[in-house]
Amino acid sequence: KNQVEQSPQSLIILEGKNCTLQCNYTVSPFSNLRWYKQDTGRGPVSLTIMTFSENTKSNGRYTATLDADTKQSSLHITASQLSDSASYICVVSARTGGSYIPTFGRGTSLIVHP
Amino acid sequence: SAVISQKPSRDICQRGTSLTIQCQVDSQVTMMFWYRQQPGQSLTLIATANQGSEATYESGFVIDKFPISRPNLTFSTLTVSNMSPEDSSIYLCSVGKGASYEQYFGPGTRLTVT
Numbered sequence: 001k002n003q004v005e006q007s008p009q010s011l012i013i014l015e016g017k018n019c020t021l022q023c024n025y026t027v028s029p030f031s032n033l034r035w036y037k038q039d040t041g042r043g044p045v046s047l048t049i050m051t052f053s054e055n056t057k058s059n060g061r062y063t064a065t066l067d068a069d070t071k072q073s074s075l076h077i078t079a080s081q082l083s084d085s086a087s088y089i090c091v092v093s094a095r096t097g098g099s100y101i102p103t104f105g106r107g108t109s110l111i112v113h114p
Numbered sequence: 115s116a117v118i119s120q121k122p123s124r125d126i127c128q129r130g131t132s133l134t135i136q137c138q139v140d141s142q143v144t145m146m147f148w149y150r151q152q153p154g155q156s157l158t159l160i161a162t163a164n165q166g167s168e169a170t171y172e173s174g175f176v177i178d179k180f181p182i183s184r185p186n187l188t189f190s191t192l193t194v195s196n197m198s199p200e201d202s203s204i205y206l207c208s209v210g211k212g213a214s215y216e217q218y219f220g221p222g223t224r225l226t227v228t
Contacts, residue, residue, distance in 0.1 A: 004156075034217070043118070043206050043219035044157075089156070093215070100215045104156040 002027040004092050004105035012111045017080055021108045023073040023090030031095035035064050035075045038087045038107065047075070047088075077110075085112045116141055116209050118220035126226045127197055134193045135223045137207030142187035147208040148180070151222070157206065163190040197227045 004025045013019050025033070032051050036044035048057045048064040050073070056065050061078045077084055090105040117140040127133050137146065146163040161169040161182055169182040183191045194201050207220040 043221045046216060049216060100210065106156040
C-alpha cells in the first residue's frame with residue numbers, strides 16, 4: 001500500500017530561524033514528489049515538484065531535497081517569516097498507465113512566532 | 115497554471131439537508147477531482163469528475179451520498195446529500211495539468227453540519 005509519512009506533526013519556531021520538514025514514502029512506481037503549502041482556510045498551493053532524477057529544487061526561501069534511494073524528502077525553510085505559518089503537505093504520485101495516482105501526507109503544521 | 119474558484123467558501127447546514135458546491139476553472143481540463151479534508155487529516159479523494167460520463171468514486175464514497183455533475187470542461191459540482199455532523203469537513207476541487215501533471219487546488223469549501 002502506498003504511504004506518505006511526514007514529521008514532525010507540528011513545529012513551532014521563532015521568526016528568522018530555519019527549519020526542516022521530513023517526508024518518507026513508500027509509493028510505487030514513483031513518478032514525482034511535490035510539497036504544498038496550505039494556509040488556514042485555503043487550498044494547497046504548490047511549492048516544488050521533483051521527479052526521480054532531481055535531488056534538489058528551490059523556490060525562494062524553500063528548498064526541497066529528494067533521495068529516491070532511501071525514499072526520503074525534506075523541505076528546508078530559510079529565515080522563516082510569520083507568513084510561513086501554515087500546513088506543509090508532501091504528495092507523492094505513482095504513475096500507472098496514463099494516470100497519476102497521488103498519495104497525500106497528513107502534513108506538518110508550522111507556527112512561526114515573532 | 116490553473117485558477118480555480120469554489121462556491122460557497124463556507125456554510126453551516128442542518129442535519130438532513132443537502133449542499134451543492136460549485137467548482138469553476140479558468141481553462142479547459144480533462145479531469146477534475148473532489149477531495150475531502152477532515153480536521154488534522156490528509157486529503158482524501160472522493161471522486162474523479164469526468165466530462166460526459168459518470169464520476170468515478172473511490173472506495174467508501176457513493177454516488178447517492180456525493181452526486182457529481184460535470185457539464186463541461188471548466189465546471190463541476192459536488193453535492194453532499196442528507197448531511198450529518200460527520201460530513202463536517204473542507205471540500206476541495208482540484209485539476210491536473212501539464213506534462214508533469216501539476217495539480218492545482220481550489221480554495222476549498224468549509225462545511226459545518228449541526
